[in-house]
Amino acid sequence: MPRKTIAHFEIERLGILDALGEVDAELLPPLNDTQLLRLYELLQLTRLVDERALNLQREGRLGTYPSSLGQEAAQVGSGFALTARDWVFPSFREIGVFLCLGYPISSYYRYWMGDERGMLAPPGMNIFPINIAVGTHLLHAAGVAMGARYRREPLVAVVYLGDGGTSKGDFHEALNMAGIYRLPMVAICQNNHWAISVPRSRQTVAETLAQKAIAFGIRGVQVDGNDVLAVYQATHEALERARNGDGPTFIECLTYRMADHTTADDARRYRDEAELEPWRQRDPLLRMRRFLEKKGLWNKSGQVRQEEALNQQLDLAVADAEAMEPPEVEEMFRNTCHQLNTRQLEQLEECRDGKP
Amino acid sequence: MPRKTIAHFEIERLGILDALGEVDAELLPPLNDTQLLRLYELLQLTRLVDERALNLQREGRLGTYPSSLGQEAAQVGSGFALTARDWVFPSFREIGVFLCLGYPISSYYRYWMGDERGMLAPPGMNIFPINIAVGTHLLHAAGVAMGARYRREPLVAVVYLGDGGTSKGDFHEALNMAGIYRLPMVAICQNNHWAISVPRSRQTVAETLAQKAIAFGIRGVQVDGNDVLAVYQATHEALERARNGDGPTFIECLTYRMADHTTADDARRYRDEAELEPWRQRDPLLRMRRFLEKKGLWNKSGQVRQEEALNQQLDLAVADAEAMEPPEVEEMFRNTCHQLNTRQLEQLEECRDGKP
Amino acid sequence: MANLNLVQAINQGLRQALADDDRVLVFGEDVAADGGVFRATEGLHAEFGEERVFDTPLAESGIVGLAVGLAAYGLRPVAEIQFLGFCYAAIDQIFTHAARIRARSRSRYSCPLVIRTPYGGGVKAPELHEESSEALFCHMPGLKVVVPSTPINAKGLLLAAIQDPDPVIYLEPTRLYRLLKEEVPEEPYITPLGKARIARTGDQLTILAWGSMTERVCKVAASYPAEVVDLQTLSPFDRETVLASVRKTGRVLIVHEAAKTGGFGAELAATIAEEAIMALKAPIMRVTGYDVVLPLPLLEDFNLPSEKRIKTAIEELLRY
Amino acid sequence: MANLNLVQAINQGLRQALADDDRVLVFGEDVAADGGVFRATEGLHAEFGEERVFDTPLAESGIVGLAVGLAAYGLRPVAEIQFLGFCYAAIDQIFTHAARIRARSRSRYSCPLVIRTPYGGGVKAPELHEESSEALFCHMPGLKVVVPSTPINAKGLLLAAIQDPDPVIYLEPTRLYRLLKEEVPEEPYITPLGKARIARTGDQLTILAWGSMTERVCKVAASYPAEVVDLQTLSPFDRETVLASVRKTGRVLIVHEAAKTGGFGAELAATIAEEAIMALKAPIMRVTGYDVVLPLPLLEDFNLPSEKRIKTAIEELLRY
């Protein structure tokens, strides 16, 4: 056998709803009008919660915050496909996913105000705390997926990461294990083209991120990340496969970070504003709204009413978050380990009556 | 754009010399008779040095040792393609590569006798010490490759790893960087089908290891690792590309670990002896010998003479290794940092007159 | 009651944990068919099957990260890292996640995992196979660090570690694996974490040690009025027992294999200097590995605290 | 001579190192166009170009491993890890390789690299952005650990670190980046590694500190007869200066941000208890961060050693 081709691979991209609000009828997922409207409402809510967070930060009422502007479809489309059983492993920019699960907005704000209690998930909601150490949490999803299979629980572990996250060794170790153990796991990568100031093109020279799945012998797909229907469909398919024992999927959502990396960042230092223009045309909310209007499900006044309603919801959430009494120093000790040792107990005493 | 295929990939396998000693004339690399005979001599030497190490270990004259039995072609074929300029980053099972560079056999033995001095490379020989922490050294090759490019030195950094090494995060981080910076680097993976007791099939479910290159957007090829000519050719091509600025290559050499993992291991605990039979048929030395005999370059008596000569060389190497005086305790301190601090100096004093 | 060496006691402990609690899973490199490179998991794969006892790919960070997920899910993962020297690649998962998931989730999730790993020198093994970096793990709140020193406490501490609701680093002194045998109770039992063991009583000098040094120290101490405190758990360490012994003897010798500077002996000395200094009749001495990169076999005996160095230090202290 | 804050002094040091020595390369995440998330590398990419100053992918182990290769090849890599909390992923490369390549190759290769990273608390940053795990690196022979505390020593120590033939972990106290300005000499200069600085003289009490705690300690100490020793280099630490001060004052307070147990303060206390105990009039006290998982901003001030806690300890010690 001389030079012989021994393996072939292909990467597919899925798109359903284009920037003008036109859909590919064959691919349209079977969602009823209520669901379609709910999707749009979640997109709206995501954007408003994010906008409000930025305002609070500017007023010094919230700490450093990473905006999800422009990535709403990737978050809501995938989050909407989840079932209550599934476990979610967020990165730090997935407010849209938290909202799909019904996570209390006030808690989410509270976390970014510098309070760990904001990440205490409500009972029955299987979501891990926000993960700051990029790329390290895919392994936890793998572990939960393995545990669930061991317990014969039909859940899927869904983990979110960014394009930058694909460069970490843990990304590799986790997805390789997901393949070996054929785990019920879905990794959703929001390729927003930037890792702070490092562009996607400098993160890897692979033409797509989806093809990284080939290294692990698992399924990889790319979707239009600003197309909420395509993201929903791709996630839904991946979840089905995982539930049916057909193994993990790595989904690359092509989207764009329309804001600074965080409120501590100034993207003008490193990126050309002109780059944003084409992506404004691809706005995920706009295209969904156009689609709904064409379907006669939506109009200007509905839009206005919805925004009002959501903003009222936000006023309450902010009020709740700010009404919360400050955490006690006990918090810091009691959550370090299940039982404090004698030195920790002495330290707690000192700390209690030792306001700085 | 609905479902659309956006990327295609293929993995090629190269073979030139088959198990019966037949070659694919078109692919035959342009090596003259002297070179072909030298290749065979190096294969022989590799096997004999290895055999001797095992004997020494059995007699308690050498420590735990990892045999390269069956992998001679992957090591010699690649090592023979290197130039004196290139830098080599071995794993721990590449005696064949050391021999191609002309590394002193006595030093190699000395290392496995528990003496760091065995890894002090002769002046002008650019080889890193044996690397025990699997997969972590690809990054050093990347660093040297980047440094060489910076200095406009036309060298290539060549790193060796095993199938197990492909599972480590550092493997991913290194090859991704190699792609991004288009580094003059070649990673040679000896897929000997086992990582101690873990079979290749449990290391990853990717059909080939070569395809892992796709994740990094770099070139990946598979070769018959028991075919010294194919390994030579594939390595030669990869080196040329690297030198010409065409970037890194990941080469998977399909071979088999015919011995226990190390002298501390007993493979019968976990692998079926029957698995070895087909690989005995594919012995890398045998097929090269058949090829040379068919070409009229080799015969029984030549074989006998060569073995004698090589064994004499080995007797001397062992004698040299064993004649070496034990290391001084200074060794331990002086090589920790360029200048000892006062505490280390006190410790050195104590250690000197404190034989255990 | 059977006469077992340390590795057999660990094997028995693992078998009993697997049998008693279906939440327990054992995994790592070569732990299944091979039974572990030191045979600590021998027979477990055959007895409990692939779902409970399985091999992983060669990926230490992955092994620990997987364990973190399994533990948060509610299982009791017991992960093996083949040697402590390969734990460095897993430190991010251990420090960033295993130790913090309880805090980050405000106790919604916890991390009851055990990481077993052979550690320490004296076995003439290759590079990175004889590390003793226990101190690193003792500086991360949220982690427990346990070091057995006999077959009996090896089993009891292992079962305690597996039952503990927080992450435990369980360091197995490779040199002791087959060095000593003793009668180990057949039934499962617990040796409580956080409690030291008085390996030998004495009133003139307190020697603090753990793991393989306990054995060496006890040998030497036999001919002196020295009390040997075998810490058993380094984090949290048994401050009360240590201080009580020091207050009794007034002299302290600390012995460990790891490099002196920044070793765990420093914390013990600092605690004594902070809380019992008035009881001291002499300087707090440390006999430890030197501040050098660990040598290969030919020099390792010059680095490991020898009986001679321990003897010398004892006699110097007793002269005060 | 310009009035610079600490981050500007570092920026100047990097610029001069790049200008003076073409072996120096600066790289890490966001160090190029962005100039570093704290602007420490601002302007360097524009001035020295892509070959000398470049961004890396998001891979900390990769960044350090790359630096190890560059250093062994003969260059002088200065790698930035964006925050100390992300160094955990690089500890394998740091401990297994950066610290050992000299030993493993019997000095045929060495590893003159510098890892710069912001560290410490007090800046109300997110999780993992305020770690102070300096002690970990002080327990690995072969590594140096440096912590500046003023703009002047920040520049001098950085240039010394870059010239040092061995690997140096250079920890930048984030809280001080913009807190204080001082006149920094324009020309390049060296602040020798391994030497402490007497930040304040006094004869009744010795306070040992480094990094951001130096500033806080000096504030409080001003009203007491306390000598403040700013270690500057933790590994190797300036044992002679520390012991001399202790022998003079007979009282010791150690202040650091990191958790108490296993912190570097333990090594200092142990060294004193071993070599100068007879000079002590009082227990060796430590005021440190607590043994807890680092809290988020709302609680961080309760964990960081406060002026009040330092004051209380000083007064307690002076009562002896």
Ligand SMILES: Cc1ncc(C[n+]2csc(CCOP(=O)(O)OP(=O)(O)O)c2C)c(N)n1
């Ligand atoms: C391991 C690690 N290294 C560095 C950082 C600092 N950092 C925070 S976000 C970020 C970029 C992440 O990029 P990406 O994964 O694409 O996610 P995105 O910010 O685009 O959502 C970096 C470098 C971190 N949080 N974790």
Ligand SMILES: Cc1ncc(C[n+]2csc(CCOP(=O)(O)OP(=O)(O)O)c2C)c(N)n1
């Ligand atoms: C990081 C790391 N983990 C574990 C080990 C222990 N170990 C030594 S060799 C080996 C298997 C390596 O397999 P492979 O990479 O295929 O190389 P081979 O032994 O087949 O040559 C293992 C697990 C190690 N040396 N390094």
Ligand SMILES: [Mg+2]
């Ligand atoms: Mg991104």
Ligand SMILES: [Mg+2]
């Ligand atoms: Mg192998």
